[in-house]
Amino acid sequence: GQQVMQIPQYQHVQEGEDFTTYCNSSTTLSNIQWYKQRPGGHPVFLIQLVKSGEVKKQKRLTFQFGEAKKNSSLHITATQTTDVGTYFCAANSGNTPLVFGKGTRLSVIA
Amino acid sequence: KAGVTQTPRYLIKTRGQQVTLSCSPISGHRSVSWYQQTPGQGLQFLFEYFSETQRNKGNFPGRFSGRQFSNSRSEMNVSTLELGDSALYLCASSFGGTVSTGELFFGEGSRLTVL
Numbered sequence: 001g002q003q004v005m006q007i008p009q010y011q012h013v014q015e016g017e018d019f020t021t022y023c024n025s026s027t028t029l030s031n032i033q034w035y036k037q038r039p040g041g042h043p044v045f046l047i048q049l050v051k052s053g054e055v056k057k058q059k060r061l062t063f064q065f066g067e068a069k070k071n072s073s074l075h076i077t078a079t080q081t082t083d084v085g086t087y088f089c090a091a092n093s094g095n096t097p098l099v100f101g102k103g104t105r106l107s108v109i110a
Numbered sequence: 111k112a113g114v115t116q117t118p119r120y121l122i123k124t125r126g127q128q129v130t131l132s133c134s135p136i137s138g139h140r141s142v143s144w145y146q147q148t149p150g151q152g153l154q155f156l157f158e159y160f161s162e163t164q165r166n167k168g169n170f171p172g173r174f175s176g177r178q179f180s181n182s183r184s185e186m187n188v189s190t191l192e193l194g195d196s197a198l199y200l201c202a203s204s205f206g207g208t209v210s211t212g213e214l215f216f217g218e219g220s221r222l223t224v225l
Binding site: 033035041042043044045048071088090096097098099100102103 | 118143151152153154155158165166168182200212213214215216217219
């Protein structure tokens with residue numbers, strides 16, 4: 001079945017440093033979504049990308065969808081302690097259900 | 111509007127028992143999907159129900175089953191529990207379902223511990 005590979009698995013950064021997580025698929029994706037899960041919490045939707053080459057920004061977060069619609073990235077500029085959590089990408093292609101990557105756990109050291 | 115409600119939040123069972131988890135989606139949402147979350151495997155898709163019909167099923171054994179009622183509330187059942195079934199079970203509600211675009215709204219989850 002469809003798989004979505006997400007790297008890195010863990011990332012430790014000093015507060016103020018940047019952070020990026022990547023999502024890759026071997027198949028062309030219909031759309032990709034990003035979620036954030038705080039420790040002890042549940043996943044919360046951040047954004048959805050559907051167009052080839054799409055770039056969306058939310059304050060310090062920048063989301064990109066690759067030209068071939070097979071990869072995506074989430075970049076956080078100048079991390080803060082409030083950014084701590086696990087970031088998941090989730091994607092589908094055609095009529096397949098949404099498949100989640102294994103997530104990137106971000107730790108921010110103050 | 112009220113969010114996704116999952117019950118119970120925590121439960122402890124022993125091997126061989128069975129368990130039923132409940133999920134009430136956001137009002138107006140017809141799709142409920144279930145995910146199993148474990149530390150090593152992330153979120154793994156169990157199944158999705160849309161208007162009382164199972165629309166997709168993940169790669170889990172037949173011990174895992176579910177259903178959806180006419181009011182969109184959903185239940186999942188795990189029979190003959192194994193130690194490896196210990197996990198956080200998350201329910202997600204959406205209007206169009208996971209095969210369409212549109213965000214998933216997750217409940218707080220039901221944390222199952224199997225002893």
